Amino acid sequence: MIYVHTKMMIVDDEYIIVGSANISQRSMDGTRESEIAMGVYQPYHLATRVQGNLLGVRFMVFVWHYGTNTLVCSTTLSSTPKPETEECVMKVNQIVDKYWDLYANENLERDLPGHLLQGRSQKIRLGWVET
Numbered sequence: 001m002i003y004v005h006t007k008m009m010i011v012d013d014e015y016i017i018v019g020s021a022n023i024s025q026r027s028m029d030g031t032r033e034s035e036i037a038m039g040v041y042q043p044y045h046l047a048t049r050v051q052g053n054l055l056g057v058r059f060m061v062f063v064w065h066y067g068t069n070t071l072v073c074s075t076t077l078s079s080t081p082k083p084e085t086e087e088c089v090m091k092v093n094q095i096v097d098k099y100w101d102l103y104a105n106e107n108l109e110r111d112l113p114g115h116l117l118q119g120r121s122q123k124i125r126l127g128w129v130e131t
Contacts, residue, residue: 065115095114096118099116100117103117
């Protein structure tokens with residue numbers, strides 16, 4: 001059986017690493033599991049401003065998670081999303097709440113439009129999930 005659980009990190013739209021490894025003895029031992037990773041760096045696109053393919057990857061990840069073609073945390077279609085802003089955090093929380101309402105509905109008839117839900121620990125802390 002092959003099971004892949006992917007991890008991805010994008011650093012300042014300059015570097016991306018995508019792989020399967022966990023930072024644990026089991027994954028790093030080299031004799032128990034097989035892991036793979038790939039890193040990409042585009043120094044040419046950093047001379048003036050970020051504009052390379054890594055920025056495009058980040059946009060695609062946002063769109064995939066949010067389930068919408070619009071850039072949720074941008075002021076215009078051509079502007080770069082600003083996930084660190086309070087406005088963006090509020091918009092994302094609104095989407096998360098909407099998806100939770102859809103997910104928790106007993107009449108859920110199709111997949112959620114995006115891939116964002118609050119974590120189980122958040123639900124437990126808020127009293128929404130009984131342990």
